[in-house]
Amino acid sequence: MRVVSDTMRLETGPEMQVVDVTGDVASRLEASGLRDGIATLFVQGSTAAVTTVEYEPGLVHDLATAFEKIAPRRGEYRHDERWGDGNGHAHVRASLLGPSLTVPFAGGKLALGAWQQIVFVDFDPPPRSRELAVQFLGQ
Amino acid sequence: MRVVSDTMRLETGPEMQVVDVTGDVASRLEASGLRDGIATLFVQGSTAAVTTVEYEPGLVHDLATAFEKIAPRRGEYRHDERWGDGNGHAHVRASLLGPSLTVPFAGGKLALGAWQQIVFVDFDPPPRSRELAVQFLGQ
Amino acid sequence: MRVVSDTMRLETGPEMQVVDVTGDVASRLEASGLRDGIATLFVQGSTAAVTTVEYEPGLVHDLATAFEKIAPRRGEYRHDERWGDGNGHAHVRASLLGPSLTVPFAGGKLALGAWQQIVFVDFDPPPRSRELAVQFLGQ
Numbered sequence: 001m002r003v004v005s006d007t008m009r010l011e012t013g014p015e016m017q018v019v020d021v022t023g024d025v026a027s028r029l030e031a032s033g034l035r036d037g038i039a040t041l042f043v044q045g046s047t048a049a050v051t052t053v054e055y056e057p058g059l060v061h062d063l064a065t066a067f068e069k070i071a072p073r074r075g076e077y078r079h080d081e082r083w084g085d086g087n088g089h090a091h092v093r094a095s096l097l098g099p100s101l102t103v104p105f106a107g108g109k110l111a112l113g114a115w116q117q118i119v120f121v122d123f124d125p126p127p128r129s130r131e132l133a134v135q136f137l138g139q
Numbered sequence: 140m141r142v143v144s145d146t147m148r149l150e151t152g153p154e155m156q157v158v159d160v161t162g163d164v165a166s167r168l169e170a171s172g173l174r175d176g177i178a179t180l181f182v183q184g185s186t187a188a189v190t191t192v193e194y195e196p197g198l199v200h201d202l203a204t205a206f207e208k209i210a211p212r213r214g215e216y217r218h219d220e221r222w223g224d225g226n227g228h229a230h231v232r233a234s235l236l237g238p239s240l241t242v243p244f245a246g247g248k249l250a251l252g253a254w255q256q257i258v259f260v261d262f263d264p265p266p267r268s269r270e271l272a273v274q275f276l277g278q
Numbered sequence: 279m280r281v282v283s284d285t286m287r288l289e290t291g292p293e294m295q296v297v298d299v300t301g302d303v304a305s306r307l308e309a310s311g312l313r314d315g316i317a318t319l320f321v322q323g324s325t326a327a328v329t330t331v332e333y334e335p336g337l338v339h340d341l342a343t344a345f346e347k348i349a350p351r352r353g354e355y356r357h358d359e360r361w362g363d364g365n366g367h368a369h370v371r372a373s374l375l376g377p378s379l380t381v382p383f384a385g386g387k388l389a390l391g392a393w394q395q396i397v398f399v400d401f402d403p404p405p406r407s408r409e410l411a412v413q414f415l416g417q
Contacts (some may be wrong), residue, residue: 001140001244001279001417002417003170003279003314003315003384003416003417005143005300005314005382005384005389006253010400019275020273022247026156028223036144037276037314038177038179039191040273040316040380040382042310042380042381042382042389043391044389044391044394044417045391045393046330046332046391046393046394047329050240051234051235051237052185052237052339053185053234054185054218054230056217056218056221056222056240057217057218057221058216058220058221058222059216059217059218059230059231059234060219062210062216062218062227062230063234064215064220065236066209066210069209070209070344070348071344077269077336077337077340078335078337078339078340079332079334079336079337079340080336081336082334082335083334083336085385088336088340089262091331091332091337091340092341092344093327094338095331095337095341095375096235096329096344096374097237097332097377098232098329098375098376098379099240099329099330099378099379099394100182100379100381101237102179102239102240102241102335102380103181103239104144104181104272104274106142106144106272106274109272110142111144111181111183111272113182113185113186113270114182114184114185115184115223116184116185117299122240123402125147133382133384133389133392134344135316135382135384135389137276137316137415137416138142138276139140139142141280147321148293175281175283176281176415177316177413177415180330190373190376190377191324191373191376191377192369192373192376193324193345193357193369194323195354195357195360195361196356196360197355197357197358197359197360197361197366198355198357198366198369198370198373199358200356201349201355201356201366201369201370202370202373205349205370206345206350209348235374236373236374236376237376240320240376240377240378242320242321242378242381243283243318243320243411243413244392245281245283247415250283250320250322250411250413251322251410252321252322252323252324253322255322255323255324255377262394264416276415277279277281277415278281
């Protein structure tokens with residue numbers, strides 16, 4: 001049993017960005033040489049999150065619509081009043097969606113469905129350089 | 140330290156289905172012989188999710204009401220326009236609730252509260268045959 | 279590779295409480311002597327949850343506002359009709375936010391961002407004594 005800890009750097013554009021990181025995670029898993037265990041993805045920051053989705057432009061838009069309902073970009077946030085960041089909505093959305101995702105793997109393969117991708121969701125309006133922790137633990 | 144990877148097959152009915160899988164997970168944990176570690180549940184698909192709930196019909200209904208507010212079944216989805224699946228709401232709901240759940244166990248027992256059950260939530264309208272990855276990692 | 283299982287007891291006040299447990303988790307990790315692996319936090323109960331947030335009073339308020347929209351405190355819940363607990367909203371919110379959080383650690387340090395704290399969110403209106411499972415698995 002071993003632990004392989006790594007970090008993925010992501011450069012995101014403006015507005016809500018949904019980045020498919022599945023291929024990158026799968027390559028790193030292969031490079032680790034581990035066959036059975038768990039992949040843990042963890043966003044190091046409080047305005048982005050990870051989940052899975054069938055990655056296609058329609059759903060990326062539909063997800064944004066749902067988040068606009070839950071925590072609208074132009075809503076009123078105490079965080080913005082206090083800090084003037086203008087990203088209160090991004091913090092609320094990120095906390096709701098959550099920073100961590102755990103994907104089991106067996107036989108060297110991530111246990112994903114055929115139309116299911118791992119995505120990094122950046123809710124912060126300005127382009128950002130981001131860090132996503134990627135850790136494999138297994139044998 | 141060992142890894143035991145398994146898959147649970149679930150046949151779900153029409154509309155939003157909330158299936159209590161706690162007993163099944165506990166039986167598999169017992170069969171694994173592991174005493175201390177983590178149970179990872181992961182939905183292999185993009186229109187279902189896992190969480191915990193006090194499993195009783197009232198809350199199953201209340202959860203459905205909340206999701207109807209966040210991503211209404213009869214809402215407009217780009218995913219539906221493009222693919223004609225009619226399940227855009229199911230994709231959005233599943234991404235929000237999330238495909239993974241990690242439950243620690245100690246002394247061979249899952250760390251659940253007295254009125255807390257592990258549930259598989261299928262958001263896809265038609266009845267489906269589903270796969271839920273169940274993996275135990277520990278000693 | 280070892281597993282260290284523990285429980286954190288939290289005494290929460292009235293209404294939605296957001297408790298920063300980062301320092302406590304970091305101390306327990308240090309005490310475990312583990313350097314690389316995962317920290318699993320799991321709420322033992324169905325009316326509280328865990329996530330991360332930039333912990334400051336403005337965002338605590340903003341999170342409460344978002345949850346009031348998703349599952350209002352004074353809404354109608356079948357759970358309340360049946361059980362008279364008056365906490366249907368707390369159950370729905372907890373299931374949505376989720377009971378588990380997995381934080382990788384490397385070199386003895388939790389992989390958190392600079393302004394990112396691990397928080398326990400108690401949605402149950404009355405003050406409660408709560409248990410949060412904290413488990414470290416690694417080497």
